[in-house]
Amino acid sequence: MIDLDNTTMYKFERLSTHNITDLAKLFGSVYGHELPADFFPNKYNTAYTGAAYIGFIAYNKERMPISYYGAIPTLLWVDGRVILAAQFADAMTHPKYRDAGLFTQLAKKTCELCKTEGIKVAFGFPNQNSYPGLLSKLHCYTNGGMDRFMIPVKKVIPFEKIVRKYVFLTPWYLKYKNWVLKKYIKPQQGVVSSALTDNYDGVWRDDNYLRYKAYSSTQVIELGGVPLWIKLRNGLQIGDIAKLTGSFDNTINALEKIARRLGVTEIHFHVSPQTQLHNLFANKYKALPSFPVIFKDLGGDIPTDRIKFTFADIDIF
DSSP states (O other): OEEEOTTTOOEEEEOOTTTTHHHHHHHHHHHSSOOOTTHHHHHTOOGGGTOOOEEEEEEOTTOOEEEEEEEEEEEEEETTEEEEEEEEEEEEEOGGGTTSSHHHHHHHHHHHHHHHTTOOEEEEOOOTTTHHHHHHTSOOEEEEEEEEEEEEOOSOOOHHHHHHHSGGGHHHHHHHHHHHHTTTBOSSSOOOOHHHHTTOBEEOOOHHHHHHGGGSOOEEEEETTEEEEEEESSSEEEEEEOSOOSOHHHHHHHHHHHHHHTTOOEEEEEEOTTSHHHHHHHTTSOOEEEEEEEEEEOSSOOOOTTBOOBGGGSTTO
8 A cells, every 4th residue: 555645745655564674774763773673573463363564654755764653453352342453553753754744644544544454443552742642633532541660679789770781791681581580480471461350351362462472572470379471671570460369469579589689670560540450559559650541433432441451561561
């Protein structure tokens, strides 16, 4: 699918297997560092849902990728059934083209493509730059946001921060991390949504979803019979906690001990209010405003007031 804007002469192409490598080029121009070559191809290969490669790239006259807006098809459990939805994901524009109005044009085209592909509702967790535009120009709406909990890890040598500064130490640290986690790691890709076990609506994390999510470097560990889906990046990130039995304090204390051995100074968790995990964390730690949650109705008339998320549901986990 190729469109040409007659005013700006920018060419818009739907994301596909033929041009997806251009996302890595654009990412490098925007953020100044590279991602693994297979990152975007794996992230946007959502064929398990019946829809894939939802997004548009804008090119200039020299066919340089200058802007992108995309959505990731996913399945939601809503009101007792599984529906096809999509998560607004990567939005990036080359620094030289940030005043060209490309964000809004690409976002609208992506929403129209979602409708064509049978996607009933889109949702997202925008940053402060894109949030106002999504509400005013794309007519998204919000029914609240997520909260973040930060657990400080005391008396620790900050290996993880040191490795981020001196990247040549990364291979050593990865080996050390795997050694520390060896007896805790479970041979599974992720965990079921704690929101669903709380009888809320949320992301349908079946086996297909969990295999797809392997594009991101995450692990499941088990502490005292409790599976935790984690990611080690800018601290220890908790994606979700499944089958929480026994003492919450004992689980968190055990996780703090592991974080201390890994040289991590902070543990982070993002979760929707009213859920069991939110209540447990809020009884012990301060809840801080985190990601706003926005929805875009795509003609499916899907109720969204009971949809809850954890950090594992966001594409950056």
